[in-house]
Amino acid sequence: MAKILICDDEAGLRTVLKRYALFEGYEVTEASNGMEAVEIFKKTEFDIIIMDVMMPELDGFSAVKEIRKSSDVPVIMLTARGEEYDKVLGFELGVDDYVVKPFSSKEIMLRVNAILRRVEKNNTAKDDTEDHIIFEKEHFKVDMTAYQVFINGVQVNLAPKEYELLFFLIYNKNIAVPRERILSGVWGYDYMGDDRTLDTHMKLLRKSIGPYAKFIVTIRGLGYRFDG
Numbered sequence: 001m002a003k004i005l006i007c008d009d010e011a012g013l014r015t016v017l018k019r020y021a022l023f024e025g026y027e028v029t030e031a032s033n034g035m036e037a038v039e040i041f042k043k044t045e046f047d048i049i050i051m052d053v054m055m056p057e058l059d060g061f062s063a064v065k066e067i068r069k070s071s072d073v074p075v076i077m078l079t080a081r082g083e084e085y086d087k088v089l090g091f092e093l094g095v096d097d098y099v100v101k102p103f104s105s106k107e108i109m110l111r112v113n114a115i116l117r118r119v120e121k122n123n124t125a126k127d128d129t130e131d132h133i134i135f136e137k138e139h140f141k142v143d144m145t146a147y148q149v150f151i152n153g154v155q156v157n158l159a160p161k162e163y164e165l166l167f168f169l170i171y172n173k174n175i176a177v178p179r180e181r182i183l184s185g186v187w188g189y190d191y192m193g194d195d196r197t198l199d200t201h202m203k204l205l206r207k208s209i210g211p212y213a214k215f216i217v218t219i220r221g222l223g224y225r226f227d228g
Contacts, residue, residue: 002116003027003045007037007063008052008078017050020105024113034058038066046073047119048112053079053090064093072160074115076108087200094159097187098197114188118164135170137228140212142170151210161186162205169216173228176219 004026008014011032018028029044031037035057037049049067053060064075074096087098097111132145141150144167149156158166168185169177183198202224206213217225 001025001027002047003029004112005029005031005037005040005044005046005049007031007034007049007055007060009033009055010052016105017108020109021112024109026112034060034063037063041067041071041073048074048076048116050076050078050108050112053077061089061093064090064095068094074119074160076111076115078103087197088204091159091161091200091204094161096161111188118188135173135228137215138212140209140215142166144170149209151212156208158208159204161201162208165201165205166209169224169226170228173226176222176225178223180223182223 004021006014006017006021006028007030008017009032014030014032018030021028029040029046031040033055034051037051038058041049049064051060051064055063058066060077060079064077067073067075072094075094076097076099077090077095078099078101080101090098096115099108099111132143135142135144139152142148143150147163149158149163149166164186165182168182179198187197202216206216209215215227217227219225
């Protein structure tokens, strides 16, 4: 049974989300602010966190930043604001998804289910693979089994979604991949967000891999191609 930590200062919203999560068969723990969420997380392992942004004591971004010091647990951020800056900040912290209020609880559960299925699939793939799957070109090396990226022999750290996006592009190298297919492959078939999320993550990925962002080619009106 997967464990969910729901953190929001609105008790009513937590109650509704908890009801849906329990119905889906998840084990739920609640936190009313970021500080409480961090303290709870230190004592208990969770499979996914639903975290509000604007809260007393400690805001959601600060809480996720603290949690990221010891864990890459998937995080869905909730916010009443939809500014691009908020999304970029969240994604830079390794947030998996970003939902702007108001939203339906059913939508949140679809996103939770999609993320957990993807995590389980990735973990199974790594457990079942004896030989590492490696892409290497020039001085750019990507170990897709160990989740490691090297530039000029130096390891660089990517956010969880950046790894998945990069791996997906490499698996489909030299193929023009439509935006919709990338969203489905990386975010899951149940993804319900807008495709600006892809653009934001692509900007962050290109920034992370520096000079080798040249391998990622934008195909106007269609999507992207990884030249491998």
